[in-house]
Amino acid sequence: MQKLQAYHWIVSGSDFYELHEVFETMYQKGRKDIDDLAERIAAIGCIPLLTLRSYTQTSKIQEARVTKNSKEMMEGILNDLRSLSKQGRKVHSYAMLLSDIPTAHLLADFMLRIGKEEWKVRSWLNKTHIMPSSLDN
Secondary structure, three states: OOHHHHHHOOHHHHHHHHHHHHHHHHHHHHHHHHHHHHHHHHHOOOOOOHHHHHHHHHHHOOOOOOOOOOHHHHHHHHHHHHHHHHHHHHHHHHHHOOOOOOHHEEEEEEEHHHHHHHHHHHHHHHOOOOOOOHOOO
């Protein structure tokens, strides 16, 4: 979330108007997703992560690299979305194994949204820039 907000604040140049809005929309949707997931965690009797330290220690997403290059920002976000999708699939599979249908449904919806965001970011990168080979998969 902080990476999206940071990029929202520092994006500049010819992509400013487009990406300033994109980053804001993405972090607002992300906050809603975090809230929904945390509430589900609480609903099943567990305690969601509560501190910044716990987030940074368990996160698979790297901190934002300070860059004003919009292509690098979008490539980083694409990698983060892929990581979220991978983690979402793991949690979804575990929820299904436990027959926790509400959690599985929540994760399926989450992965659908993440997949749509991946598509949008890939499309932006393909339209605007030549995709690096590491992002083709």
